[in-house]
Amino acid sequence: MAGILSMILAGGEGTRLAPLTSVRAKPAVPFGGNYRIIDFVLNNFVNSDLLQIFVLTQFKSHSLNKHMSRRWQISGLTNRFIDSIPAQMQMGKHWYQGTADAIYQNVSLIEGLDPEIVCVFGGDHIYKMDVRQMIDFHRSHDNAKLTIAAIPVPVDQADQFGIIEIDEHNRMIGFQEKPKENAKTIPGRPGYVLASMGNYVFDSSTLVSSLKEDAEDIDSLHDFGHNIIPKLQPSGDVYVYDFSTNHIRGEPDGTNGYWRDVGTIDSLYEANMDLLEITPPIDLYNKHWPMRSYHPAVPPAKFVHDLEDRMGHAISSIVSAGSIVSGSTVHHSILGYNTHIHSHTYIDDSVLMGNTDVGRNCRIRNAIIDKDVTIAPGTIIGEDADFDRSRFHISPNGTIVIPKGARVGFE
Structure with a gap:
């Protein structure tokens, strides 16, 4: 048996x-100056020493695949891999029809490795999680077929999530x-409601049989939330893991339980701004939980000019390598790699x-x-x-969102 297999829906x-x-x-969208969204779930698995990972890609995957090939390759380690798997249409000439169908179309990968447990996680959230703690919780319940990670969210956001009820035994x-x-x-x-994070730990045989049964249902949406979970729940073998109990060594007090679904422009912007707090709710500087990503070969950041009306400086900001702040002010903002801010310019509350x-x-x-x-x-x-x-x-x-490659303010 391969033990634990991880499959990331990206x-x-x-x-x-x-x-x-x-x-x-979406998982390839840049975040926090140095990262892509996908880096957070990958770091969660790698830092949890879970190194049998398939990343399932589909739409507009070139940027994501390029990032994966530059940073997330494991070679020469027996039975350890991080493989990017494009939609191969092995079950028919169609894209993935839902989250469950994405795993079903790659069920041969599961059967070929014959794992005890399969982790199915989303690839588009910002959080830290020691996945082994969730697996230990799953294994502590002898009859558990599925464990779902959950977190409280305001009730007015209920229509964005799968909403869970549990008993005193977390069933x-x-x-x-x-x-x-x-x-x-x-x-x-x-x-508040108890919301599914879209992170699942399955008994492998249960996952495979559920996917095959669902694939034969012509009325199914082939989705974990709409179809797989509702069919498994009545058995009494579905448990719920409280994400707020997940502890990571070296994290500042009060940062446990941070999770953001960055599915909208506003939520992505707010999650970036969270990084600029004095004690951010998600800590990128914890040496016990390194945050890996691809880093291009660029020089250090530079701040130039020290005149009364022309001083290059950044305040409450993140400035990535290769950037030059030249006689300008950057306030409460994030600058990604190779950003050049010319003199007498003012950047505030922005993500570049x-x-x-x-x-x-x-x-x-x-x-x-x-x-x-x-x-x-002169652009404002x-x-x-x-x-x-x-x-x-x-x-x-x-x-305000300015798309990739735009030229702004030129006639």
Whole structure:
């Protein structure tokens, strides 16, 4: 037996993150200056010493596959691998029809390795998790066929998640998939529901048999939340793991339980801003839980000019390697690799994803600027909502998004 196999669902189209996903899959979207979203789940498995991993890709996968090949390759280690698996259409000439179908179309990979346990995790969330603690919880219940990681969320977000009810033994006794109304709240906490994180630990034989049965159901959506979980729940063999109990060595007090579904522009922006807190709720600097990613061969960041009206400095910000802050001010912002901010420019509350050149005398606020963007001198973004709306995509909370490769302010 292979023991524990991990399968990461990384084929999401990410339509709510447009235009950032116009050229890439959601898990490949840059995050936090140095990372891609996919790096967080991969670091969770690698730091948990779980090194048999298939990453299932689908839509616009080139950027993701390139990132995987540059950083997430294991070679020369027996029975250890991180393999990117494109949609191969082995079960018919169609894309994955749902999360369960994605695993079903690759069921031969499971059967070939014959593991005891299969972890099925999403590839598009920002969090830290020692996955072995969840596996230990699963194994502590002799009859467990499936364990689902869960976290409390406000009841007004219930329509975005699978909502769970549990008994005093952490056994699932009820499940609603993205209910639009009458979501079951947590006893004693009427403002919150218990939400599935989309992270599952399966008994391998249960997973395979459930997938094969589901594949034969022509009325199924072939989705874990809509189909697989509701069919398994009545058996009494589905348990719920409290993510807030997951402990990682070296984490600051109060940071356990941080998890963000960065499925919208606003949630992605807010998760980036979380990194700028004095004690961020997710710590990128914990030496006991290294955050690996691909790092290009670029020089260190540089800050130049020290004149009264022309000083290069960054305050409450993250500045990645290769960046130059030249006689300008960067405040409460994130600069990705190779970002050049020219003199007399002011950047505030913004995320610049990298390879960006911002000309002189610009003012930019409340923006996400994708890679390879050039901004002309004198450009102002974030001060005139109507003018910005005529040029750019703006989120419901007012975050301005400039797509990859744009040239802004040039005639």
